Amino acid sequence: MAAYGANKGETVELIPGGTLITATPEEGRALAMLMARKSIGAIQPDAEVRKSLRPEYSTSADSLTGAAHVVAIEFATVAAANKYWRK
Amino acid sequence: MAAYGANKGETVELIPGGTLITATPEEGRALAMLMARKSIGAIQPDAEVRKSLRPEYSTSADSLTGAAHVVAIEFATVAAANKYWRK
Amino acid sequence: MAAYGANKGETVELIPGGTLITATPEEGRALAMLMARKSIGAIQPDAEVRKSLRPEYSTSADSLTGAAHVVAIEFATVAAANKYWRK
Amino acid sequence: MAAYGANKGETVELIPGGTLITATPEEGRALAMLMARKSIGAIQPDAEVRKSLRPEYSTSADSLTGAAHVVAIEFATVAAANKYWRK
Amino acid sequence: MAAYGANKGETVELIPGGTLITATPEEGRALAMLMARKSIGAIQPDAEVRKSLRPEYSTSADSLTGAAHVVAIEFATVAAANKYWRK
Amino acid sequence: MAAYGANKGETVELIPGGTLITATPEEGRALAMLMARKSIGAIQPDAEVRKSLRPEYSTSADSLTGAAHVVAIEFATVAAANKYWRK
Numbered sequence: 208m209a210a211y212g213a214n215k216g217e218t219v220e221l222i223p224g225g226t227l228i229t230a231t232p233e234e235g236r237a238l239a240m241l242m243a244r245k246s247i248g249a250i251q252p253d254a255e256v257r258k259s260l261r262p263e264y265s266t267s268a269d270s271l272t273g274a275a276h277v278v279a280i281e282f283a284t285v286a287a288a289n290k291y292w293r294k
Numbered sequence: 295m296a297a298y299g300a301n302k303g304e305t306v307e308l309i310p311g312g313t314l315i316t317a318t319p320e321e322g323r324a325l326a327m328l329m330a331r332k333s334i335g336a337i338q339p340d341a342e343v344r345k346s347l348r349p350e351y352s353t354s355a356d357s358l359t360g361a362a363h364v365v366a367i368e369f370a371t372v373a374a375a376n377k378y379w380r381k
Numbered sequence: 382m383a384a385y386g387a388n389k390g391e392t393v394e395l396i397p398g399g400t401l402i403t404a405t406p407e408e409g410r411a412l413a414m415l416m417a418r419k420s421i422g423a424i425q426p427d428a429e430v431r432k433s434l435r436p437e438y439s440t441s442a443d444s445l446t447g448a449a450h451v452v453a454i455e456f457a458t459v460a461a462a463n464k465y466w467r468k
Numbered sequence: 469m470a471a472y473g474a475n476k477g478e479t480v481e482l483i484p485g486g487t488l489i490t491a492t493p494e495e496g497r498a499l500a501m502l503m504a505r506k507s508i509g510a511i512q513p514d515a516e517v518r519k520s521l522r523p524e525y526s527t528s529a530d531s532l533t534g535a536a537h538v539v540a541i542e543f544a545t546v547a548a549a550n551k552y553w554r555k
Numbered sequence: 556m557a558a559y560g561a562n563k564g565e566t567v568e569l570i571p572g573g574t575l576i577t578a579t580p581e582e583g584r585a586l587a588m589l590m591a592r593k594s595i596g597a598i599q600p601d602a603e604v605r606k607s608l609r610p611e612y613s614t615s616a617d618s619l620t621g622a623a624h625v626v627a628i629e630f631a632t633v634a635a636a637n638k639y640w641r642k
Numbered sequence: 643m644a645a646y647g648a649n650k651g652e653t654v655e656l657i658p659g660g661t662l663i664t665a666t667p668e669e670g671r672a673l674a675m676l677m678a679r680k681s682i683g684a685i686q687p688d689a690e691v692r693k694s695l696r697p698e699y700s701t702s703a704d705s706l707t708g709a710a711h712v713v714a715i716e717f718a719t720v721a722a723a724n725k726y727w728r729k
Contacts, residue, residue, distance in 0.1 A: 266694075272712060338445055357442055367454060401547065425532055483579075487580060530617075534624075537620075549634065591714065632721050636728065
């Protein structure tokens with residue numbers, strides 16, 4: 208199934224590792240961040256364009272909050288998948 | 295049931311494949327992206343208009359974050375439907 | 382119970398069909414879109430005003446993303462109601 | 469417990485009827501709209517001020533989408549409380 | 556554990572009463588509003604600054620909607636904690 | 643797994659303490675705030691830049707609401723992990 212905005216014949220890995228299951232909350236959080244990043248990579252596949260946006264959003268509190276918001280939502284899914292790493 | 299904003303007599307497929315169940319997280323993520331895209335296609339059915347919007351939103355960090363946000367929410371639903379692809 | 386912003390004596394149907402249960406994910410998605418639309422219709426009951434807003438929001442990527450966001454949230458509820466149409 | 473922003477000695481009813489349980493999805497949706505409205509009433513208790521804001525937000529697509537967004541979230545809670553009115 | 560943005564040696568109570576359990580939905584809603592308020596108090600501990608922001612946000616429909624949005628999310632958690640006060 | 647935006651060879655702790663389980667709701671709330679903060683630290687690792695943003699966002703009601711919004715979402719996850727600290 209072709210990813211949103213990806214060029215034909217190119218495959219974008221959307222879920223690094225291919226699973227939502229991680230050993231620890233720390234790894235789950237890192238996965239959540241990567242998932243958000245891969246979404247953006249699928250919508251804007253040009254790495255140069257993405258790089259050019261960084262100076263602005265990384266120095267805007269509201270843009271950073273917006274990015275943290277997406278990470279929080281992705282993490283909610285990853286955490287539920289892992290039953291919150293309860294022992 | 296007619297889709298939001300679709301022209302009469304036209305049918306828009308909102309859930310490609312007609313199911314939320316996928317074999318893998320990767321496919322589930324691709325479905326989440328397509329679902330978001332189909333929503334927008336149902337609200338703005340004119341492909342030319344949608345295409346014209348791409349240069350601006352695909353070069354705006356906040357617009358990309360907003361799109362990634364929607365994907366994250368769609369994915370939460372797809373992931374729950376698939377019981378997180380736990381084995 | 383009077384709907385938010387509706388005129389007195391006027392009844393607005395907020396959940397078309399009166400149930401969250403649908404036969405398929407496709408119908409569930411269409412319901413989610415209608416629910417979002419009915420919310421807006423209850424808050425702004427004047428169809429002419431709503432129509433006048435369309436040219437602007439339907440040609441703004443961020444407005445379309447915002448609308449798709451609401452649809453995603455409504456759909457999460459409809460999908461849960463239907464236990465994700467698992468078989 | 470005093471409500472957020474309410475004047476001393478004044479009680480604001482935040483959950484009309486005092487329960488999340490409703491007979492139908494339609495009533496649940498109306499409750500979700502009222503809950504959102506009561507939140508805003510608790511934060512801005514001056515009805516005249518709230519009224520003065522209406523012309524602007526009710527003619528802005530993005531403001532209406534924002535309001536519909538809140539209703540969707542409130543409804544998710546009400547629907548879960550009612551186990552989605554499944555029979 | 557020190558709260559986000561709080562001054563050293565100062566303790567900010569983030570969950571008034573120290574529990575998410577309340578007797579009624581009304582009290583649960585009031586708690587949700589307080590939780591949102593306490594978050595903001597932890598991020599901006601200066602009460603004078605917070606007070607100075609009130610005239611603007613309390614007369615902006617979009618700011619009020621944004622605040623109601625946060626309350627809706629906090630309430631979803633409180634309501635789940637209380638199993639929706641079902642009897 | 644490298645964190646989003648972190649420099650090579652540098653490790654950023656995303657979940658302080660490495661667990662979502664806390665003794666009390668109060669500690670869970672503090673963890674939610676730290677998680678949001680660590681996300682932002684991972685995206686913008688330069689502490690001086692983050693510090694420079696504080697005067698603006700901490701005196702903007704909408705920025706504070708946006709931050710409180712993220713905290714509310716993180717807390718929903720932490721609270722679910724802890725089964726809401728029900729006794």
